[in-house]
Amino acid sequence: MNATRQFTPRTFVPGPENTRLLRDAFGRFATGITIVTAASENGPVAITANSFSSVSLDPPLVIWAPDRNSRRFVHFEKAEHYAIHVLAADQDDLCFATTKNAHALLDHAYHLNDHGVPLIDGCLARFECHRVACHEGGDHLLVLGQVERAVMRDDGDALAFYRGQVRRIEMN
Numbered sequence: 458m459n460a461t462r463q464f465t466p467r468t469f470v471p472g473p474e475n476t477r478l479l480r481d482a483f484g485r486f487a488t489g490i491t492i493v494t495a496a497s498e499n500g501p502v503a504i505t506a507n508s509f510s511s512v513s514l515d516p517p518l519v520i521w522a523p524d525r526n527s528r529r530f531v532h533f534e535k536a537e538h539y540a541i542h543v544l545a546a547d548q549d550d551l552c553f554a555t556t557k558n559a560h561a562l563l564d565h566a567y568h569l570n571d572h573g574v575p576l577i578d579g580c581l582a583r584f585e586c587h588r589v590a591c592h593e594g595g596d597h598l599l600v601l602g603q604v605e606r607a608v609m610r611d612d613g614d615a616l617a618f619y620r621g622q623v624r625r626i627e628m629n
Contacts, residue, residue: 487619487626490544492555493521494562494575495536501562501575502532503555507618508597509541517604519584522597529559534598536588538572541602543582546614546625551577553623570606582609 471479488507495502508522521541523533533539544552554561567575570585577583586602593599615626 481621484618484620487617487624490552490616490618490623491521492542492544492551492577493523493533493539494542494567494577495532495539496569496573496575497532500560501567501569502529502559503562503575504529504533504559505552505556506541509543512601517607518589518601519586519604520599520601522594522599525596525598530598532559533600534591538570538574538585538587539602540570540574540576541584541586542577542580544616545579545581545610546616546627548577548579549616549623552616580608580610581613581615582607 467478469475469478489509491506491509492503493506493509504523504527506521506523510520512518512520519541523530551561551565554564562575562577565577567577570576572585572587574585576585584602584604585606586604588600589603590601591598592601614628617624617626
């Protein structure tokens with residue numbers, strides 16, 4: 458006989474008084490961790506983001522959403538070209554460095570593409586994009602990009618974000 462696990466759901470109406478609760482609910486969705494890079498007048502900039510998704514195969518489109526309250530927002534709001542890097546589990550140090558410092562790439566290996574966008578090697582996948590549209594999204598900007606070039610690894614474990622923590626998704 459299978460035992461059914463009992464749970465008590467918590468129901469709430471999202472509002473300004475319970476943003477932490479909403480954030481915790483959003484955190485129940487496991488997401489991959491990406492680093493988005495772009496060129497800036499101060500050198501290469503990077504931001505850690507888990508608000509990334511594929512949108513279309515034809516044309517090849519992706520979307521990501523930088524936070525308007527981020528000090529880095531100004532760099533990504535106007536970036537015509539950028540790259541989205543899907544991080545491998547062994548890139549957690551780079552993830553944490555980028556979370557703390559917009560210019561963390563200066564201490565890590567990278568190279569530039571033809572548009573001057575910094576590219577990180579060793580990722581599970583990388584998408585070099587040009588911006589095709591931006592849409593209002595509350596406290597975030599929804600950036601739609603067309604993938605001009607993609608690179609992916611055939612092996613490696615993923616770095617993920619779940620319930621407010623960085624986790625490793627291992628393939629057996």
